[in-house]
Amino acid sequence: MPTNRTDDKCALPSCTCSVPAGQRYCSEECKRAHAHPDEQSEQCPCEHAECTSAGPSGGVTV
Numbered sequence: 001m002p003t004n005r006t007d008d009k010c011a012l013p014s015c016t017c018s019v020p021a022g023q024r025y026c027s028e029e030c031k032r033a034h035a036h037p038d039e040q041s042e043q044c045p046c047e048h049a050e051c052t053s054a055g056p057s058g059g060v061t062v
């Protein structure tokens with residue numbers, strides 16, 4: 001049974017998004033957040049529904 005590693009998890013611990021193979025983060029927001037732990041919050045900074053729907057009412061709008 002061949003193991004196709006097409007999907008991977010975002011490198012940001014608080015992020016539950018899956019990313020394509022070869023990528024570490026699902027978004028620039030996650031990449032930035034991971035680089036700056038001090039500014040990191042419990043909730044993922046990305047705007048993906050998978051993450052935003054996980055918390056209460058994030059209110060992360062641009």
Ligand SMILES: [Zn+2]
Nearest residue numbers: 015044046051
């Ligand atoms: Zn996320």
Ligand SMILES: [Zn+2]
Nearest residue numbers: 010015026030
């Ligand atoms: Zn992410």
